[in-house]
Amino acid sequence: MTVDRARVERLTRELLEAIGENPDRPGLKQTPSRMAELYAELFAGVDEDPATHLARTISVTRGPAPETLASGAVLLRDIRFRSVCEHHLLPFAGLAHLAYLPGEQVVGLGALVKVVETLASRPQVQERLGEQIADAVDEHLDTRGVLVVLDASHGCVTMRGGRQPMASTVTIAARGAFVEPAARAELIALIGGHGE
Template structure:
């Protein structure tokens, strides 16, 4: 169901009045409409099927060695995402790293990005978000193992309470072959590695 923009705008106006503000003053007059657009964007994933992008796969068993499955993981690093914490409705944002060990099928890398975007675009907690991404990929893709690492900064930590602006939260969700810590150690190392692409400092 699409976000009800008119209702969000009306509730924003009421909220401004509740904190003692005047929603008719020049600086706030357009705020209810802006909040309606913002919420429509931030919560576009509510009710959407996160598995839909994984419906179109490509066979990797066609070619010179049709009986050979891929021996290593597909790793997509640094997928930027933003979400809203369901506890305080404050934003959290960071990067997702996704790895999967293909079976006979692989999927376009953009599909993995869309899975993250869909699940992040709803009220969330980081711990659940990582698990949902892993479950969606493991349940809808021919994968022998899935690993999802999220590294995010939370507004409820950086802007309120302890106010720790440099703090970030890392969560790991693993399925099947990567449920074992030793099996995913190489991937964790690759996620942390940063190639220089052949460039050297002058």
């Protein structure tokens, strides 16, 4: 199912009226169509299967450079993402750091970015988003371990309630070899210290 843009437009007009605004005034006249376009973009991942991005793998032993096998984890840092919190429909955004211990098959790094983007393009909570990313990589790639660290700022914390503009939330999801904190300590250090 794709976003029903016409319905979003109607509901946006109704919402504007419900808060006492005139949806026909010049500043708001295009808002319903803009909201429909925005929601189509923000929620494009609702019906998309993240596994499709992991379908094209490369054999590390029979691939183009078998002498360059990775002996450790593959870590992709600073994947920018944005999502919408399902509790208040306010945005949250930040950085995803994704690592995996490859087995026989690896995947292009862009595919990992697509997995993050697909799963973030749904109404979400950060904790579940990290778990879904870890599950997708763990279940659809040949891995011995997966680690996902998300660091995000939430509109429900920065713009309402406690109004803490500098606050961010960090979550960790781990599978396989990275379930034990000691096993992931090196990666956590690499994620946290790369800007130094």
